[in-house]
Amino acid sequence: MLSLQHVSKYYQVSGLKNFVLNDLSLDVDEGEFISIMGPSGSGKSSLLNIIGMLDEPSDGYHYFADHAVHQLKEKQRSALYKQYIGFVFQAYHLIDELTVYENIETPLIYQDFKGTERRAMVADMLDRFSIVGKKDLFPAQLSGGQQQLVGIARALIAKPKLLLADEPTGNLNSKQGEEIMELFRKLNKEDGVTIIQVTHSEKNAEYGSRIINLLDGRIESSKQL
């Protein structure tokens, strides 16, 4: 599904290159559920942002679904992202001024789905996540766990093949976190969604099929579960 080859990311600080990712190579097959771990500052979010095309590497090759992403223009990359990728953030990133319904609907508007289609798809998602009763509320009127469910529903609404999650349970209590992890497991096993999550939790990491440990912008170790 995706391949990173000799990817580096650096920032110039007083004329020196400060490497955040250092000659990192990674292949991900469709159907995998990968957990990325590592100490703070080891490059986990930077790696996820490059995989998710929110950021570009400084060097190296990036292939996704038979496209050479490193050669694409911004507009083509964004089209590829919209077609294939859903992103879940630790801080939810919901739009405060939009209702639950409208937040979930947003990606479909960007993708030019028709009104009737959009209504059916959002209704489906609300139902699936048991949040029909919350559809007219605003994010501030929801608990953290509910906000994250809305964030996940929004990430999944356009049926992405790849779900990326940056500490999706970071702001949740352990029960809410477990529910989200069970949901990820189901998405991966039953719907075949490929998942890559960044986590600090050993327990959450073990929901994955492979754990990758980063250290100083390199893959220090990789363990198949």
Ligand SMILES: Nc1ncnc2c1ncn2[C@@H]1O[C@H](COP(=O)(O)OP(=O)(O)OP(=O)(O)O)[C@@H](O)[C@H]1O
């Ligand atoms: N725009 C930037 N300019 C300079 N340095 C940056 C920039 N963005 C990130 N970095 C640096 O990149 C390094 C890796 O950051 P990253 O967020 O990927 O780490 P992380 O492993 O996800 O950490 P955490 O677990 O704390 O979230 C950090 O040292 C950070 O300071």
